Amino acid sequence: MNAPEMNPPVRYPRRAVALHWIVALLIIALLASGWHMVGIPKNTPERAFFFNLHKSLGIIAALFIAALIVWRMRHEVPALPGSMAKWEKMAAVLNHRLFYVFMVLVTAAGYLTSSFSKYGPKLFGIPLPHWGWEDAALRGDFAMVHGMAALVFTVLIAVHIAAALKHLWLDKDGVFQRMMPNWRKPARDS
Template sequence: MSITAETSLRYHGVARALHWIMAILIIGNLVGGIFHDGLGKMFPVMPLHKATGITILALALARLGWRLTHPAPALPAEMPGWERLVAKVTHIAFYALMVLVPLSGWIMVSPGDRPLNWFGLFPIPKFGLAKTDAIVGISHEGHEILGLAFAALVILHIVAALRHHFILRDTVLRRMA
């Protein structure tokens, strides 16, 4: 395979950079969110969780814009239809979760008294909401349920990527590497 053909089979550098930077930030936020009770005894994890989450939201919107204007490289020809479908549904769910999970977090903390800022550098505005507003309760429930669903999907996604690379030995992981 020529170098040009090899390159055209990979995701664009921008897509790869966004994928890996966001993977680190999201996994960090999932761990920080799920274990915030225990971790909170060692250091103030929540201000970090919130600022990282808002960063993820901004990156997700940029990434969605990029993705809608740049198609993904082709999958290996031998990949069965059901796998393509599962991958597609997972990827669409990821884009939705990358927006909905931080947005629900932002909404649910808005009526609270705690300050919201970006790593202590500048304040992040809050939505003008009261604790009793329905959207606040829904967002709180949603943040927990969707957050845990996000963690489960990430595990499935990683297992699938490793299966392609080490068991099926196809190009799927190299397209994103």
């Protein structure tokens, strides 16, 4: 065993950092496009454009979310510093676990919303498998679940960002930097 392997990881490896930021940016774009598009008048080219963009970004996000989950199942994450209070550590673990739940829930509910609509799920115009049939009532139910889950997810993201900035500006304990790209040093364990 060489020296670096004897120490626990102190920051997230490059692959995890890359996946985290790709997923984070896609989710922010999905929240923005989702709320924007539902306000656009029906039967307009603009609405069709944003719905297709949203669905395509959602499918791409699903692939990266799957990769993040696989990475997470196969790796230990760096331990939180001992300077953090017990409740803070528990809140961080809960927040991260709920993120995984909501990433899957929101994506699946979005796909189901499209699956029960006449337009169907599409990736940049390419039709994808329907998990349902044309049914306005079911489409409406899944749209409601999708929208409500996206709202709760946004609250969790706001808490997550506030906590990250607390680590950066108040605690100054290096937790923020663990998820930031580190261009200088080569990856040890990605």
